[in-house]
Amino acid sequence: MYAKLSNHRFHFPVLIIALAFLLQACAGNTPTPTEPAAQGRLGELRVAIQPIVQTDPAFISSDPEIIIASSIYDYLVDVTPQNTIAPRLAREWTVSEDGKTYVFSLVNNATFHDDTLFTAEDVVWTFNRLRDPEVDSPTRDLYSNIENIEATDRFEVTFTLIDPNPFFLYDLSDNHALILKADTEEPGSDFIGTGPFKLVSYNPEDRLVVEANEDYFLPDRPKLEGVEFIFFNDQVAQSEALRSGQVDLVMLLSADLFNTLVGEQGIIPLEAKTNSFDVVRLRADRAPGDDPRLMQALRLATDRQAIFDLVLQGYGALGKDTPIGPMYSQYFAEDLQPPARNVDAARQLLSEAGYPDGISLELHTPDTGNRPNLAVVLKDQWADAGIDVDVIVEPESVYYGEDGWLEVDLGITGWGSRPYPQFYLDTMLVCDAIWNESHFCDAEFDGLAGVSGTTMNEDERVEAYRQIQELLIERGPILVPYFFSQLGAINEDFIDFQMKPFPGRSDLSTVRLKQ
Amino acid sequence: MTSFPETNSIETGAAPSRWRRLSLVVRKLYSKPVTAIGTTITVIFILIAIFGPLIAPYGENEILASEARQPPSIDHWFGTDNLGRDVFSRVVLGAREILVLAGVGTILAVISGTIFGLLTGYRGGWFDEITMRTFDSLLALPALLLALLLLGTVGQSKYSILIVIIIVYTPIVARVVRSVVLAIKPQGFVEAARLGGESQSRILFREILPSVLPTLSVESALRFSYAIFLVASLGFLGVGVQPPSPNWGLMVKEARVYAGLVPWALFFPALAISLVVIGVNLMADGVKRIIGSQGQG
DSSP states (O other): OOOOGGGOTTHHHHHHHHHHHHHHHHOOOOOOOOOOOGGGOOOEEEEEEOOOOOOSTTTOOSHHHHHHHHHHSOBSEEEOTTSOEEESSEEEEEEOTTSOEEEEEEOSSOBOTTSOBOOHHHHHHHHHHHTOTTTOOTTTTTTTTEEEEEEEETTEEEEEESSOOTTHHHHHTOTTOBOOOTTOSOTTTOOOOSSSEEEEEEETTTEEEEEEOTTOSSTTOOOSSEEEEEEOSOHHHHHHHHHTTSOSEEOSOOHHHHHHHTTOTTEEEEEEEEEEEEEEEEOSSSTTTTSHHHHHHHHHTOOHHHHIIIIITTSEEEOOSSSOOTTSTTTOOTTOOOOOOOHHHHHHHHHHTTOTTOEEEEEEEESSTTHHHHHHHHHHHHHTTTEEEEEEEEOHHHHHGGGGGGTOSEEEEEEOOOSSTHHHIIIIISTTOTTOTTOOOOHHHHHHHHHHHHOOOHHHHHHHHHHHHHHHHHHOSEEOOEEEEEEEEEETTEESOOOOSSGGGOOGGGOEEOO | OOOHHHHHHHHHSSOOOHHHHHHHHHHHHTTSHHHHHHHHHHHHHHHHHHHHHHHOSSOTTOOOGGGTTOOSOSSOTTOBOTTSOBHHHHHHHHHHHHHHHHHHHHHHHHHHHHHHHHHHHHHOHHHHHHHHHHHHHHHTSOHHHHHHHHHHHHOSSHHHHHHHHHHHHHHHHHHHHHHHHHHHTTSHHHHHHHHTTOOHHHIIIIIIHHHHHHHHHHHHHHHHHHHHHHHHHHHHTTOSOOTTOOOHHHHHHHHHTTTTTOHHHHHHHHHHHHHHHHHHHHHHHHHHHHHHHHHHO
């Protein structure tokens, strides 16, 4: 007698999986039309995002946290998708000849969600909080050059700097610099902003729902009745939710996942060229990375074009081992090239550095984006030169948790796109940088970064950036194989959405439902 | 209670050699088509695990940059994945890892579970109570959840997976063995051995253990199939193994991201998991049936 079906316990998981696939296949792709609303607003956009942790604008860091905060609050000045500065709560501004005094004229018709009028005092309070040592926001260093912030009129605010800063307007548009109501007691839970949307509900394990701010100071905005930010832990689940019509917008997709959505009916793929990059860095302050020949060997063993083709599949640009990418067209030194792949030369350098039989290293990487794939390809390429790598993939929260990423010898870190390159130099590569993960310290580099970050002469800055790129290619502690595009996709029923290089900064107030 | 050797002795009239016993078991396994299929699948996978490096045309992490995302062909029987790795080679070379981890883990869990089962069943008393209540509390948690909790505690490595398999399956094996021991303990030959002054260990391992072995062999085969599933599941959840390991569960996890474009990279490792689990289960069913028929005979 053969065994009965009920004896085969292994059938149950198989059945469940089969049912899951069947249900997936049966799911339809349906948009979410809603009843017409007041002032011509129509529809609700459902955005799939990773769960958020921080809600206090002074401490937000991830794209999901930033896109939620920037829907509820406003910046003083904003950055356009083309990386130019645009007015927001500041209508216009003037800069003194010495570059130390900035006077901003503010809009006079903006109100907070509790109907309080927005004034210059709110700006003063917000930026004082962002540079307050007791608050200890990540922006504290960024605003350490501010000497004074003063409300010079009810709708006018004046910033006085210690030294000139050609990028000060960009600093004011930093992700954290969302304007809060003066004397807000609980910035992480009050959700009282001047932004285009008002909080309706927030369930940390499920979703955050906002509705249109009917009194928003920009005319005809927002164009939607509301937005639902639905939390998904898994990127694949996000794209499947879009495919099946359960959400309308996904961002931060990997190239592999993005390609599965290209050509899908009813879905519009989105690509934003950016200066986002994954950096492979070796600690330069202790063995084995304190011998610069090891980093040079890693570079010589790397085939950047193969990585670009395999990992990014064409969505981005080739890197040159510096954080200054082609998006900064005025500063990017196109003619400079890192050395081409030369496995024999890499082996020779390793031998000279005291590793004639090769070297074993642990390569740490977070589990997000293209980083695990980059680690796997590097392991294969470096093996040809006798560099044996153990890939350690860690959840992002573990990789960045307790500053572990600043401790490991060899690691891969993702850096988001910023509107100007000085940010990377000041926070990542100068001796006392807050996130100097390679522990690099080079007096010549610091001197050049000092010039590029303070000079008001554009030609001088261009030359400083060129020399910085030359220096990093010659002896820098980092390998930047590529700059990746930000990839996303949206339901075709929604139009006028422009994904920014930093996707969390995308403006949802312009999005509208196609009628 | 009848055991293998006793049954065979009755059939042949003399104690058969080990090879003869083995050939008898094999013949029994191949006497039914379903069991034969299960046994054949299991044997094939064991051979693949042993001779994998001789069979695989490419290395497990050999990247063929110009051949990424190729469908199955003469050059790449199972196609290539998103990074240009030969899926057939990775499936073949992954067999060793999953079968060795599951096999060694199962053997150690069976040894440990048998010792606990024999001791608790024979000695009883407070030792039995404390041990079995502890095991009951472990069994209250689903195996995968318990495995995740343990991996979070002992750290993530292949050795950790071994420890997890032992801890997860020891209570189950111990409970099965204990129930057999409780049935055997009152029988005359055990009492005779005890009155004859034999030591506790001799009674347990010489008198009682042979009677437990048939049940234990079925339980071992079942635990092996579950251990394979557990190792693959942990790989799929991304714990315990690291890229670029050709762990089948990890391969499925990586491939599901681009399954719409490169379905073969997901299909073949998933098929391998299914086949080996089904094969071992069918074989275990066969062993159970053989032992059942011998018990009746």
